Amino acid sequence: MRIGLDMMGGDFAPTEAVKGVKLYLDTVASDVHLVLIGDEQQLTPLLAEAQLDQSKYSVVHSSQIVGMNEHPTKALKEKPQSSISIGFHLLKNEKVDAFISAGNTGAMMVGTYYSIKGIEGVQRPTISTPVPREDGSYGLLLDVGINADCKPENLAQFAQLGSLYSEYILKRPNPKIGLLNIGEEEGKGNLLAQATYPLLKENKQINFIGNVEGRDVFTSKADVIVCEGFTGNIILKMAESFYDIAKHRGINDDYLNKFDFESYGGTPVLGVSKPVIIGHGISKGIAFKNMLALAEQMLQTKLLEKITASFGNKEA
Template sequence: MKIGIDAMGGDFAPKAIVEGIVLAAQELPAGVTIVLIGQTAVIQQIIDNQNFKGSNIEIVEANETIEMGEHPVRALQSKPNSSIGVGFKLLKTGVIDVFASAGNTGAMMVGSLFSIKTIEGIQRPPIAGFAPQIDGSLAVILDIGANADVKPEMLAQFGILGSIYAKATMGIESPRVALMNIGEEPEKGSVVVQQAYKLLQEERKINFVGNIEGKDFFKAKADVIVTDGFTGNILLKMGESLYGILSERGVKDDFIDQTNYEAVGGSPIIGVNGNVVIAHGSSSALATKNMVHLCHRIVESKLTEKIKKAFA
C-alpha cells in the first residue's frame, strides 16, 4: 500500500506535515509506504532533522505549490507540476492508493472531479466529516461543504454513501442513517428535506431511522447523519469551536477532546474513482499523523471498490 501526501499544502507546511509523516511512519504496519509529494530538498532536510532512519517514506518531486487563495481550476491548469497536480497524476495511474492534502480544498475537489472523476451513478460526491458521540463512537456526517445546494436525490445518495462508509471502515453491520432536520416529524423542514425523507424511507439498502434535530447531533442517535454541505459545515465547525473555547478555559474532557479536528485528521471525498482525503488547512503534526491512519483505514477497507459495486 502506498499513501500519497501533499507535503507542501497547509498553513504550516511543509514542516508540520513532514513531522507528522515521520510520526505516522513509525506506527504503520509493514508493507505500507508513505509517498511525500513536493520539493525534495526541503522535505529531505526536515526528515533528516527528525533523525528518521526508517525506509517507508519516499519522495516524489513537485516543484510548484498551489497556494490557499488561488483559483482552483486556474491553479491546476497553470501549475501542472504542483504537489496537488502531481498527486492526482500518481493516484490516477495507480502509483499511490490514496491521496491526501491539507492544501487548497477547492483544488482537491476540482482535481477529484476532473482527474479521477465521479463514480458512474453518483450525482455529486460529498465530503464526509466525523462527529464525536457521547457513547465514545463517531458518526459520519455528509455533506460538510462540497454541495451547499442539494436535491432530494442527492441527499438520498449521501445516505447510501455514508452507510457504505460506516460499514466498510467502522465495522458497523447496519449503520443507522438519520436526516438532519428542524424537527423529528416527516412533514417538517424544507420541500427538499421532506422529499429526501421519503426517498430515504423507501431506500432498502440502508437502515433509515428518520429525522434528528441539532440537539441530537452528539447524542449517538445515528451512525450516519445526512445533510446539505452548508448545514453540515456549520454544524461541524460549531463542534470544533467547543474544543477551542473550553481549552482556553482550562476544561479537560474526553468527549470535548474528540471535537478537536486533530483527532481524526481529515475528511474523505466519497464517490469518486479513487481515495481522496482533505485535511484541515491548519493541520499540525498530530493531525497529519492521524490523517495518515485515516488514509490507511480507507484503503484497507476497499471503500471505493464497494461503492462502485453498490452503484453498478
C-alpha cells in the same frame, strides 16, 4: 499499497507533514509505501533528521506550490509542477493508490473532479465529518460543505455513501441513518427534507430510522446524519467553536476535547473511484498521521469497491 502525500500543503508544511510521516511509520506496522511529494531541497534535511526507515518512502520532487488563497482552477492549470498537480497525476496514472493533501481545498476538489473518475451512479461527491459521541464511538455527518444546494436524490446518495463509510471505516454494523430535520415526524421540515424522507425510507440498502433534530447530532440516535452542505458546514464550524469556547474557559473535559475536529485529519471525498483525502490547512503532525492511517484503512477495507458495488447493484 502506495499512498501519496502532499508535503507542501497546509500552513505548517513541510515540517508538520514530516512529523506526521514519522508518527505514522513509527506506530503503524504495514506494507504501505509512502510517496512524499514536495520540494526536495526542503524535504531532504527534514527527512534525514527524522531518521525514517528509508525503505518505507520515496520522494517525488515538486517545484511549485498552490497557495492557500489561489484560484483553484487557475492555479492547477498554471502550476503543473505543484505538489497537488503532481499528486493527482500520480493517482491518475496509478503510481499511487491514494492521495492526501492539507493544501488548497478548492484545488483538491478541482483536481479530484478532473483527474479521478466518479463512481458510476453517484451524482455528486460529498465530504463528511466524524461526530464524537459520549460513549467513545463516532457518528458521521454529511455533507459538510461542498454541496450547499442539494436535491433530494443527492441526500439519498449521501445516506448510502455515509452508511458504507460508517460500516467499514467507523465500524458501525448496520448503521442507523437519520435525516437532519426540524421535527420528528414524516412530513415535517423544509421542502428538501420533506422530499428526501420517502427516498430514504424506500432505499433498502440503508437502515433509515427517520428524522433527527439539532439536539440529536451528538447522541447515538443515528450513526449517520444526512443534510445539505450548508447546514452541515454550519454545524461543523459551530461544533469546532465549542471546542474553542471550552478551551478558552479552561474546561478540560475528555469528551469536549474531541471537538478539536482539526486533529482528526481530513475528510475523504466520497463518491469518487480513488481515495482522496483533504486536510485542514492548519493540520499538525497528528492530523497528517491520521490521514495516512485513514487512506490505508480505505484501501484495506476496499471501501471504494464496496461503494461501487452498492451503486451498481442499485442500478441493476
